[in-house]
Each structure stands twice: as structure tokens, then as C-alpha cells.
Amino acid sequence: MSVNRRAHILGATGGVPVGSGGSDDVPRERRSQAERRLQTRRALLDAALEQLEAGVGFDSLSLRQVARVAGVVPAAFYRHFAGMDELGLALVDESVLTLRAMLRQAREDQAQRADPGHVIARSVAILVRHVREHRRHFAFLAHARASGNAVLRQAIRAETKLFASELATDLARFPILREWTTPDLQMLAGVFVDQMIAAIDSILEASSWGPGPLTLTPESQAEITARTEKQLRLIALGIPHWRSRP
Amino acid sequence: MSVNRRAHILGATGGVPVGSGGSDDVPRERRSQAERRLQTRRALLDAALEQLEAGVGFDSLSLRQVARVAGVVPAAFYRHFAGMDELGLALVDESVLTLRAMLRQAREDQAQRADPGHVIARSVAILVRHVREHRRHFAFLAHARASGNAVLRQAIRAETKLFASELATDLARFPILREWTTPDLQMLAGVFVDQMIAAIDSILEASSWGPGPLTLTPESQAEITARTEKQLRLIALGIPHWRSRP
């Protein structure tokens, strides 16, 4: 993996595009200061995500390394974030948008086809696809969730609770759950979210086999999908027999 | 938190106990080399656990800091471990013993009273008690499980799978599960383990409110216990309606 390949995408000094017909993949047209500012910010976020995806923990991420991969001098970092914590919170914001998009898509998919028999299979498929398409965000959330950084950990836990609440609201629309109390719906949403987190962990683990000896045979994506569907179906089987009383 | 309070518990130089009637809490009797060696090793492990418990991630743990808290010079660390990874693996071994002890206790408790109605409540109680009594080990596992250290992560994942398999074996003894296929039992054990992990996270989170602004109201231990019991009961409700076919 080249660590420095983004180096100087913005031009050599003072942020000016150098040369005339560079062979870089970045267009050389004139850009406003605001555009260039956004571009550097993005490069910093991407540099962090890139290393996070490669298995580096957020705690061990260094400001200098992030700046280096982003092709910028360390001091320039401070023009965008007060420190790594602030960058981390920006990543939480981004990642939460991804989560919400996933929930929204599942909701719309659900609304389109009134075919309640396949809700679980379709939801799992959407989950798996989203995790694969937004690996970096999910890898960040999965790791920073348990990281040593209290600020990030707290932020992610808070967002997870919010996510569970939104899911509870969605669940309330199912006829069979209409009579359930709000706390019971929250409890049920909690079970689903816990299983979802476990599934995300499995997917990330299965698709991130870097160097080193494999002591565990990684599960295939199909296996994870099948197992997760089974688990959710088992849980769903209990629902009709739950007596939800205030 | 005093970082240095263990300093020189073993004596000042060459490992010789200094003074004659020290006021330290460590007895000054003559000790064999082997005993002193074990004692320092333990001090190193404890120093690491202490910081892990305080919220420091394993990734950010420094060899020098661990040695300092253990009251030993950095170079002495290498008399016991080749590096932090090896210390981490030793902690995995220890923590896994704690996990097994918990499972064994739940099993014995189960065997003593043939009162199947309270299996869940009693199991949750045992879980909660163990997590509180062995906070440091569980905090280590919960964090290093998602840490940036691939070696530790792998080791813990492997042990988690093993744990789930043992649980599956225990589950097979329940009359209602006697007809289930092995893969289905594994799947069910997986659900329980996932919920257990989530519960452990909650307990650790609830009881580790260090400094900093509280944006989330921490759940009380009673709330966590009640919620976990509910979740497991819901899952159990589905069991009789699952058709397990080869």
C-alpha cells in the first residue's frame, strides 16, 4: 500500500496547482479557496478512514500520519480540526448518515412490497450490502465503539441508542406489534440492534483478511447472511407469544 | 489515581528487600527467586489491567508506563514478556479462565435446582455478578475484542467461538432442545453469546463513569439486569416454535 500516493495532490506550495498538463488524476482547473479547503478536509478524513479500514485502531492513529497520507504538512491539519478528537467526531457524523440511509432504505423497501414474509431476508440483504459498500464507515464505528477514546465512545453509544429508538418506531408499524408497550418495543429493537452489531462485526472480520496466520477460517458472506437470517427468524418466532403488559 | 504506588515494592536494587521493618503492605520475608519472578510478572499484568480498567485502550498502553506502574524499570519488562503483544495474550488466557469459571458456575447452578423456570434469571444474575467481580478482565476482553491489535483480536474471536460451542453443548441438555441439529444449536448459542456481549458492554459502560460530561444517563445495574432478562425470555419464547431440520 502506498502511503504517500496522495502527496501534493493540491500542488506543491501555497496550494497552487503546479505544472500545466499534469498526468495526475486530479483536474488542474482553477478552484476557489473554499473548494480547495473542502478538498483538503476530505483528504484528511479519507486518510483517516483508509488507515482505519486497514486495521489501525483510532487510538493509534497519528495526526502526522493522517496529514502525510492526505498529502499535507502536519500544521495544515489544524486549519481543519482542533485535533484528532474533532476529526473523529466528524467521522461519527458521516458514519451516522450512512446508518440512517440504510434504515431509510429498509423502510422504503418494506413500504413498497407488502410481503411480510420476506422482511427479514430483505433487511439482512440491505444490511450486508451497506456494510460492503461503506466498509470504511462501519469499520470505524465498530472499532471506535470500544476504543480507548472516551469522547468517541460516548458519541457512538448515543447514536446507537438513537438508532434503536428509530428502529422501535418502525417496528411499531407492524400489525403484530401494535399492542406492544413502548418499553417492550425498545427492548425488541435492542435485541435486533445487538444482533445487527454482531453481524456487522462478522462481515468486517470476514472481509478483512490481511497478512498474518489464519487461525480461524473466515466465514463466507453467504454463511453470515444465512446465520443472521436464522437468528432473526428465531427471535421473530417469539414475538407472537410475548405478552406485553404496561 | 496514583500511578506510582507500586514503585519499588520489590526493593530498591537488585531485587533485594531494603530496610528491616518497612511500613509497606508487602511482607518483607525472604523470598525465592522464583517467587519474586512470579510476583513481578503479576505486577506487570496488574499494571496493564489497572490502566485498561481506567479506560485506556490496549493499543495506547505503553510498555514504559506498564513497567512504571508495576514499579520496575522498562528493561525488566523483557525478562517476562517479549513485548506488549505477549503480555496481551497472557491477559487473554487469564480472562478466558474467568469466562470458563462463569460458565461452569452457571452449569452447576443449573444442575442443582431442577427449576427450569428461573434458568434465565439465575444465569443473568451470575453474569452480572461475574462482570462486577472481574471487571478488569471483562473490560480487557470487551475492548481488545475490537482493538487495532490483530493478534489479540484474533485470539479473542477464537476464544469467543469456543465459548459459544461450549454453551451449545450445555444447551443440548435441555429437553426441549434435544431434537435440534448441531448447527441450529450453534446458531442459538450465537444469539445468546451476542446478547451476553451486549449486556457486558452495558454493565461496563454503566459502572465506569469517569470524569467528563455525561451526555447519556447511565443505566442502573437493575435496569440492565431487567432488560437482559426480558430479551433472553423473548428469545426463549421462540424456541418451541422453531422447526429444526437437518
Added chain:
DNA sequence: TGTACATCAGTGAACGCGCGTTCACTGATGTAC
């Protein structure tokens, strides 16, 4: 349109610090006689 000045994203050098690792050493514990 042309000119003079302001803004500000990114630069490059410098700082002090804690880190992991190495090394020859010390001196109490352990052992052979």
C-alpha cells in the same frame, strides 16, 4: 478593465517529550563441594 491590498490554506523549521529497545552492570539467591 487594471491596480493595490486583504485574506487565509498550506509551508517548513523547530521544540521538547515519551516511546521501544540495547547493553554492560550489580548483587542477592541458589548450588556444588
Added chain:
DNA sequence: TGTACATCAGTGAACGCGCGTTCACTGATGTAC
């Protein structure tokens, strides 16, 4: 029991390194006239 030597856990000094943060700076972009 007494003596001479071996073992080896822990010492302390040293090393080079990457880190986060600061600072005055540069020079292209943006703006007022």
C-alpha cells in the same frame, strides 16, 4: 556448617525516532476601488 562460584531478576544509562504543537512565512485567491 562454610566457602567459592554460577545464575539471573532487576538496574540505569543511552540511542534514535516519531509524535503533537507552535510559529513566522508565502503566495494564490478574493475584493474594493
